[in-house]
Amino acid sequence: MMDEEETKPLRYLLRQFLSPEECKELEFIHKSNSTIGYRSNVFSTTLSHLIATHSPHFLLPFVEELFGCQFQLCIEFTGLIRGIKIIISWCRGGSIEWHSDDNRPYLKQRHFTAVCYLNSYGKDFKGGLFHFQDGEPTTVVPMAGDVSIYTADDRNIHSVDEIIEGERLTLALWFTRNGDHDEDAKLISLLSNDMFHSSINVPKPFPGSDNMYWFSGDAMSDQKSGFDIRWARIIMLGFDIYSSQEKSSSLDLMEPLQLARESELYELKFVNSLHALQVI
Template identity: 55%
Template structure:
C-alpha cells in the first residue's frame, strides 16, 4: 500500500492475528449466550449481557485480546496511551443479514468512536458464504476473511464500508471500537458491574447462568420466528424435557427458565439443568471440546420423556442454523448423540466455570486499580514514573491471567485426552 493511500484511508489487515483456539472459545461463548442483535438477522453477545445473565466469568477470555488489539490500534495510528475501549461485542451475521455503505461514527450518539477492530472468528467459504466486507475507497477493497484475521481502521468517513448479504452460514466476529473520550470507557462501567457480581459467587459451586427475558432470544425470520436457544439445541439433535409439571400451554417459553433435561429421542441425559442457558452452555462446551474428548464412564439410561414441541418456525430455524456450509453436527456431535460424552462434558464445563470464577475474583482488584489510575490522569500527560506504575499493573494483571489460564486449560482438557496422549506445546 502506498504511503499516500495509507494516509487517505488509514487501515490495516492482520492475517491470522488471533490464535484459533481463542477464536473457538469465543465462538463457544457466543453460541451459548447470544441474544438478538441491533439489526435484522444479527445476533450479539455484549459484556453487559454476560454480566446480567450471571455469566460474568465469561468476560475473562476477552481481557487479554482487548489489550492486544488496543496496543495494535495505538501503534498503527500513533496514539499510544490515548485510547479507551468504547465497546466490545461478539456479533454473528446470519443468512440474509447485510448492511449498506456507512462509517462507524455516522450517528450523533456514535461520534465518540475513533477506531474499529473487527476480528474474524470463522472463515469465508468454509463456515459462511457472502458477508464480504467492502470498503468504498482505498486498499484493500474487500475482505474475504479466514479465522483469526483482524481488520483495524478509522471509524470516520475515510473508511466508509458495507457488508454483503450472507447467503449461507453464520459469519462470526469479535468487534471493538476505541475512543479518546474517557467518559465512554467501557471498562469503567464493566468493572462496576463485575464488582457487584463477583461478591455473589458461591463456592465451590460453579456459577450457573440465568436467562434474560425470553423476548431477547426470539429471532424473527421472514414473517415468522423461533427461540435461538431452542434452535441451537435442535440443529444439534437435542430435545428439551422440562421437569416442571405446571401447565405452560399458553406460554411454552416459560418452561425454558425452569429445570429441564436434554434427550436425543432415544435417551434422556441423567443430568438436570437449572434452565435452558445452563443446558445450552454444556452442549456448546462439548461441541467446542469434542475433538479432544474420549468416551468413558457410565450413565443411567432412561426411557424418553415427553419433550417440548417446536418453539417457533422449525424450517426457519434449520435454514438459519442448520444448513449451507455451517457444520453444526460433526463426528462427535451427531444426531445419534454421544450421550455419555455429553454427560462427562457437563462436569468439565463446571470445572471451566469454577476456574474462570477464580481468575475473575483474583484479577478484578488489579484491573480496578489500573482503571482508577487511568481515570485520574490522561495517560499521554503522565510522568514516566506514573506510566511505569500503569504498565506494571497491566503486566501483573495479564501475567496473572495467563498463569491461571494455563491452570484452567490443563484442569479440564486433561480429562478428555486419550490415555498416554500428550498435549502439544503448540496448542498452549
C-alpha cells in the same frame, strides 16, 4: 505542511492476530450467551449481556483475551481508549449497506473500528465479503484470526454483502479518544465489586445502551413496536414483573422492581431488570 494525522494510513489489515484457539473460545462464549442482536439476522454478545444472562464466569476469558488483544491494538494507535466490544454472528440474509461507523450523533465518539474475524469465508459461510467504497483494498475476505482496522469516519465508508449460507462471526471493537466513553474503566470497577459471588447482594449491573435490548424487525429505533429482551427473558422464566411505577404506561426496566409468580409476590427487591436476571 500536512500534519501527522493526515499522513497516517486510514486502514490496516493484521493477519493472524488471534490464534485459532482464541477464535474458538470467543465462538463458544457467543454460542452460549448470544441474544437477538441490534439488527435483522444478527445475534450479539456484549459484556453486559454476559452479566444479564447470569454468566459472569464467562466474562473472565472474554475480558482477558480482549484486554490482551486491545492492548496490542493500542500499541498501533497510541492514545486510543477502548470503547464498546461486541461479538456478532451474522446469519443467512444478514448484510449491511454503505455506512461509516460514526454515522449517528450518539456514535460520534467512535474514532477507530477493529473487526476481528472469528471464522472464515468459504469454509464457515458464503457471501459476507467486506468492501470499502473508495481506496485500497476494495474488498476484505474475512479469515479467522485476521483483523481489519479503519477510521470510523466517512473516509472509510464500507458495506458487508449478504450472507448466503452459514454464519459469519466477528468481534467488533470501537475505540475512542474520549475518556468519558472508557468502557473498560466502567467494567473494571464493576468486576472489582463482588459480582463473582452469586447472591442477592450482586451490585447493580451497569446497563448497556438501551437500544441493545430491543428487537423489532425493521423499525429498531421505534421502541414502541418492538419487544424488550430483558422483559421477554423474565417472562420466559415464568415470572411477572411488579413495579411501583407500573401504573405509568411504560415500565422502565432499569428502575427498581420485584418479581411475582402466579399470585405470589416475592419480597426481594431488585435494583433493575438486569439485576433480577442475574439472580433468577
